[in-house]
Amino acid sequence: MSKLKGACIFGQSGGPTSVINASAAGVIQEALKQDCITAVYGAAHGIKGILEEKFYDMSKEDPYEIELLKTTPSSALGSVRYKLKNAEEDETDYKRLLEVFKKYNIRYFFYNGGNDSMDTCNKVSKYMQKVGYECRVMGIPKTIDNDLWGTDHCPGYGSAAKYIATSTMEVYHDARVYDTGMITILEVMGRNAGWLTAATSLAAYKGNGPDLIYLPELPFNLDKFLEETNRIYKENGKVIVAVSEGVKDENGKYVAEMGASLAKDAFGHAQLGGAASILASIVKEKIANKVRAIEFSLLQRCAAHLASKTDVDEAYMAGQMAVRYAVEGKTDYMVAFERSEGPEYKCNIKLINLTDVANTEKKVPREWINKEGNGLTEDFVKYALPLIQGESRPPLEDGLPRFARLKKVLATK
Amino acid sequence: MSKLKGACIFGQSGGPTSVINASAAGVIQEALKQDCITAVYGAAHGIKGILEEKFYDMSKEDPYEIELLKTTPSSALGSVRYKLKNAEEDETDYKRLLEVFKKYNIRYFFYNGGNDSMDTCNKVSKYMQKVGYECRVMGIPKTIDNDLWGTDHCPGYGSAAKYIATSTMEVYHDARVYDTGMITILEVMGRNAGWLTAATSLAAYKGNGPDLIYLPELPFNLDKFLEETNRIYKENGKVIVAVSEGVKDENGKYVAEMGASLAKDAFGHAQLGGAASILASIVKEKIANKVRAIEFSLLQRCAAHLASKTDVDEAYMAGQMAVRYAVEGKTDYMVAFERSEGPEYKCNIKLINLTDVANTEKKVPREWINKEGNGLTEDFVKYALPLIQGESRPPLEDGLPRFARLKKVLATK
Numbered sequence: 009m010s011k012l013k014g015a016c017i018f019g020q021s022g023g024p025t026s027v028i029n030a031s032a033a034g035v036i037q038e039a040l041k042q043d044c045i046t047a048v049y050g051a052a053h054g055i056k057g058i059l060e061e062k063f064y065d066m067s068k069e070d071p072y073e074i075e076l077l078k079t080t081p082s083s084a085l086g087s088v089r090y091k092l093k094n095a096e097e098d099e100t101d102y103k104r105l106l107e108v109f110k111k112y113n114i115r116y117f118f119y120n121g122g123n124d125s126m127d128t129c130n131k132v133s134k135y136m137q138k139v140g141y142e143c144r145v146m147g148i149p150k151t152i153d154n155d156l157w158g159t160d161h162c163p164g165y166g167s168a169a170k171y172i173a174t175s176t177m178e179v180y181h182d183a184r185v186y187d188t189g190m191i192t193i194l195e196v197m198g199r200n201a202g203w204l205t206a207a208t209s210l211a212a213y214k215g216n217g218p219d220l221i222y223l224p225e226l227p228f229n230l231d232k233f234l235e236e237t238n239r240i241y242k243e244n245g246k247v248i249v250a251v252s253e254g255v256k257d258e259n260g261k262y263v264a265e266m267g268a269s270l271a272k273d274a275f276g277h278a279q280l281g282g283a284a285s286i287l288a289s290i291v292k293e294k295i296a297n298k299v300r301a302i303e304f305s306l307l308q309r310c311a312a313h314l315a316s317k318t319d320v321d322e323a324y325m326a327g328q329m330a331v332r333y334a335v336e337g338k339t340d341y342m343v344a345f346e347r348s349e350g351p352e353y354k355c356n357i358k359l360i361n362l363t364d365v366a367n368t369e370k371k372v373p374r375e376w377i378n379k380e381g382n383g384l385t386e387d388f389v390k391y392a393l394p395l396i397q398g399e400s401r402p403p404l405e406d407g408l409p410r411f412a413r414l415k416k417v418l419a420t421k
Numbered sequence: 422m423s424k425l426k427g428a429c430i431f432g433q434s435g436g437p438t439s440v441i442n443a444s445a446a447g448v449i450q451e452a453l454k455q456d457c458i459t460a461v462y463g464a465a466h467g468i469k470g471i472l473e474e475k476f477y478d479m480s481k482e483d484p485y486e487i488e489l490l491k492t493t494p495s496s497a498l499g500s501v502r503y504k505l506k507n508a509e510e511d512e513t514d515y516k517r518l519l520e521v522f523k524k525y526n527i528r529y530f531f532y533n534g535g536n537d538s539m540d541t542c543n544k545v546s547k548y549m550q551k552v553g554y555e556c557r558v559m560g561i562p563k564t565i566d567n568d569l570w571g572t573d574h575c576p577g578y579g580s581a582a583k584y585i586a587t588s589t590m591e592v593y594h595d596a597r598v599y600d601t602g603m604i605t606i607l608e609v610m611g612r613n614a615g616w617l618t619a620a621t622s623l624a625a626y627k628g629n630g631p632d633l634i635y636l637p638e639l640p641f642n643l644d645k646f647l648e649e650t651n652r653i654y655k656e657n658g659k660v661i662v663a664v665s666e667g668v669k670d671e672n673g674k675y676v677a678e679m680g681a682s683l684a685k686d687a688f689g690h691a692q693l694g695g696a697a698s699i700l701a702s703i704v705k706e707k708i709a710n711k712v713r714a715i716e717f718s719l720l721q722r723c724a725a726h727l728a729s730k731t732d733v734d735e736a737y738m739a740g741q742m743a744v745r746y747a748v749e750g751k752t753d754y755m756v757a758f759e760r761s762e763g764p765e766y767k768c769n770i771k772l773i774n775l776t777d778v779a780n781t782e783k784k785v786p787r788e789w790i791n792k793e794g795n796g797l798t799e800d801f802v803k804y805a806l807p808l809i810q811g812e813s814r815p816p817l818e819d820g821l822p823r824f825a826r827l828k829k830v831l832a833t834k
Contacts, residue, residue, distance in 0.1 A: 303716065
């Protein structure tokens with residue numbers, strides 16, 4: 009089989025993670041090795057960079073800096089939240105993409121992101137098929153939220169989970185130094201899926217974790233929460249509660265909405281945040297004076313200094329394998345992980361149709377949440393623990409991380 | 422010289438740090454070695470544990486667990502915020518302390534804490550002198566705030582500074598992935614002294630830090646802050662601001678007070694928090710819609726996974742040397758650090774009179790703050806950088822920290 013000859017372009021999309029740049033390193037290093045790939049472009053701010061013809065020639069970068077991407081958090085090429093319209097409604101963007109692809113002879117398109125990004129990837133793929141422009145399109149999963157369908161887990165999740173579990177253990181120690189009562193409410197990211205909040209149960213598994221964990225998978229009942237918190241507070245004076253930013257009541261009203269009206273982000277999702285501080289003020293009024301709300305905030309998705317080696321390696325492999333599969337002729341897929349049976353953790357790569365994965369969310373299964381709806385079962389621990397194994401951290405200079413510095417030389421034609 | 426024979430008691434006081442337990446390890450391991458020290462007690466919740474005759478026999482602990490204290494955050498013995506009245510006003514507590522000291526033949530008292538704890542230490546020391554009870558009293562410095570007078574720096578500061586600088590660098594990367602405007606406001610601990618907030622300038626020194634840094638040492642002018650933020654926002658669309666929780670305006674009104682009324686903690690200090698979110702809401706109204714407030718919160722004082730080795734070693738040494746000096750006959754001092762002259766960083770131990778150190782605060786000198794009052798000079802970087810060098814982290818089990826587990830066997834008589 010003669011290989012498809014042409015340039016490749018790679019884009020990062022959606023919220024950054026600690027390891028999305030590891031996938032970038034995988035794509036770039038592998039693509040630079042492939043003879044049939046004539047140029048390796050990195051799109052500035054994802055799909056927007058392609059539309060605006062703004063992308064970088066990755067062959068101009070120092071190989072050491074590309075290597076450093078493995079331990080550099082966030083999206084080094086710049087990310088984007090840009091929703092492509094359906095091609096049936098408005099073809100403008102697609103025509104422009106085709107024009108740019110043709111101009112640079114781009115025959116490989118790699119897109120790294122979460123649900124919305126896989127939707128973008130899918131739309132681009134289907135359009136190129138429709139107009140008969142030969143182009144291999146591969147999605148590479150990325151999301152701390154771990155909510156992509158069809159893959160055992162997503163690159164980005166393991167590192168965020170490791171950060172959350174470790175920090176929860178540390179806060180656990182801090183939050184019980186006084187012999188006075190203390191209620192601590194931790195707020196964890198995850199709009200609709202509770203995977204990240206569930207990671208606090210790893211700290212609980214180690215004996216240094218929350219007493220109560222509330223995921224967005226189940227309706228949040230304020231009275232039940234107050235009753236459970238109060239019971240533990242009365243028993244031992246210290247309570248740690250972990251709560252997802254996305255918890256909502258029986259009527260679908262976000263806890264965060266109780267305090268403030270909501271803005272909407274570009275995708276029409278509610279812009280969340282503040283559940284912990286709202287609950288803290290309610291707890292302060294109803295149960296105890298000493299209450300502290302802690303938001304892990306952006307820290308949980310950019311803490312490269314505490315990344316999971318397993319996660320970094322898998323993120324790299326996802327990028328690398330996307331290139332290899334595309335070169336072999338595969339297209340219209342997302343690279344995914346499949347866990348092998350057996351006592352040892354091992355994940356193999358499999359391919360999922362983009363159509364199947366786009367916009368489908370994977371939530372924490374009900375059977376992994378305890379009966380009371382305020383904690384996780386051992387099955388979850390068994391699932392998550394292998395994903396946080398191994399240490400990855402950037403090299404240090406002056407005791408501080410040395411992150412990649414890209415030259416970002418614009419490609420020209 | 423014949424050495425004073427008797428038991429020693431050690432207490433932890435005030436807000437915990439990542440390395441206060443390293444000082445505990447230093448005291449305990451050294452005291453267990455000294456022949457003249459007949460028993461090594463660890464007070465539960467500091468001075469309160471002594472008053473209540475609740476302390477642990479440290480010889481009953483597994484030596485491995487004592488060793489693990491070096492990498493275990495927070496106060497393993499429990500901490501306290503308890504202010505001793507002046508002995509002239511009310512002798513009750515002092516008489517009780519004397520009674521307990523006599524009962525257990527306690528001849529060595531080591532107290533680990535910040536300003537308020539050194540005040541406690543000083544009062545106990547002076548009382549024991551007054552009543553003629555021979556007891557060696559040594560203060561061991563501890564505070565992430567770095568505001569103790571008479572010492573080059575305080576154990577706890579270096580690790581908190583390393584965490585803050587590293588996390589700021591990571592957030593810097595995260596906060597500029599989109600090609601849209603974004604203002605990020607970081608809130609750092611430090612009630613009256615800006616040492617911790619200043620540590621964000623180490624990230625700026627590495628090119629990944631805040632554009633503006635506001636310390637509590639200078640009056641905070643809201644209009645100036647808005648003008649400076651707006652100017653940078655207009656220039657490059659991205660602004661990172663670091664602000665101390667304790668910033669206050671020309672009239673001494675805390676920024677945090679603008680939004681909420683203040684509770685008072687046991688020492689009569691204002692209970693702070695919320696400066697960043699209040700500033701964020703003002704910025705949102707006046708400058709830009711995309712604003713994020715991030716509080717480092719408790720995480721900055723308990724992140725043992727990112728401690729400074731230099732800090733851990735010095736904290737250990739402070740505890741160890743307190744014991745050695747006391748055994749040699751010194752009393753009524755706080756162990757302090759003195760930096761050697763020369764290009765290589767080196768700190769020696771010196772002793773400071775407790776009377777001099779108690780309740781005196783050391784602030785960031787005006788000449789280390791830039792002329793505009795919104796950043797730090799290179800002199801600060803030169804001062805702080807050596808303090809964050811070297812890596813210390815707990816051993817891991819299942820990819821998560823293995824912290825010390827003390828048996829806490831109550832001492833009896």
